[in-house]
Amino acid sequence: MTESTDVRALAGDLRDRLSWLKEEGFDTWAQSAPPLAIRSRSSASLPRFTLEDIRADLGDCQRCKLASTRTHVVFGAGDAQAELMFVGEGPGADEDRKGLPFVGKAGQLLTKMIGAMGLSRDRVYIANIIKCRPPQNRNPQADEISSCRPFLDQQIAAIRPKVICALGTFAAQTLLKTQTRISDLRGHFHDLNGVKVLPTFHPAYLLRNPGEKKKVWADLQLIMTDLGLSLPGKS
Numbered sequence: 001m002t003e004s005t006d007v008r009a010l011a012g013d014l015r016d017r018l019s020w021l022k023e024e025g026f027d028t029w030a031q032s033a034p035p036l037a038i039r040s041r042s043s044a045s046l047p048r049f050t051l052e053d054i055r056a057d058l059g060d061c062q063r064c065k066l067a068s069t070r071t072h073v074v075f076g077a078g079d080a081q082a083e084l085m086f087v088g089e090g091p092g093a094d095e096d097r098k099g100l101p102f103v104g105k106a107g108q109l110l111t112k113m114i115g116a117m118g119l120s121r122d123r124v125y126i127a128n129i130i131k132c133r134p135p136q137n138r139n140p141q142a143d144e145i146s147s148c149r150p151f152l153d154q155q156i157a158a159i160r161p162k163v164i165c166a167l168g169t170f171a172a173q174t175l176l177k178t179q180t181r182i183s184d185l186r187g188h189f190h191d192l193n194g195v196k197v198l199p200t201f202h203p204a205y206l207l208r209n210p211g212e213k214k215k216v217w218a219d220l221q222l223i224m225t226d227l228g229l230s231l232p233g234k235s
């Protein structure tokens, strides 16, 4: 490929990203990012296993009552060395059927959000607080979370992302062990054992409330800035 073909390809890619952002209402990319509020701590002291070790340990997990109603354990998917990890609440019907995270309508929107950041699903890691679908998509219960959470903690220790984007109230409150509302948690970074956590609204919420996409895009820009990713329209 010649240099001029390269430049044309890059320009085309940028044009695609910008046109999608406008189409989706993510058109406030030029606004300035609020300051970070990070409290430094030492890194997680969990022993590091590989994702394969953790998946093998999970096996055909029967550690909580969700095992009796699930179709598949939805372990997580993506780059084992990702700098950015997305964590949602738990699998829905589509995810339970396919055994993959975020593959329904909300997942399609998440894929677009990741694309707008100039990334792709195989360059990030996507997981949930719990790995089996609760019946009728009810909220996960305390005993289910305490049985499943250690596996997510091990995944985080294995991947060592620079940033975790917590999707929605439940993921944010559970990860950060707080009852603070998502609208107050979003918009700035928090600390989870040395990993930056940026909570934002869940894509399923955005499907019902598209007017909130601008806030999510502002949150994603904070992450992009932190990871040194280029913002659309800025060199």
Ligand code: SF4
Residues within 6 Å of the ligand: 058, 061, 062, 063, 064, 065, 066, 067, 073, 130, 131, 132, 144, 147, 148
């Ligand atoms: S939700 Fe987690 S702990 Fe419960 S059965 Fe599924 S994998 Fe095991």
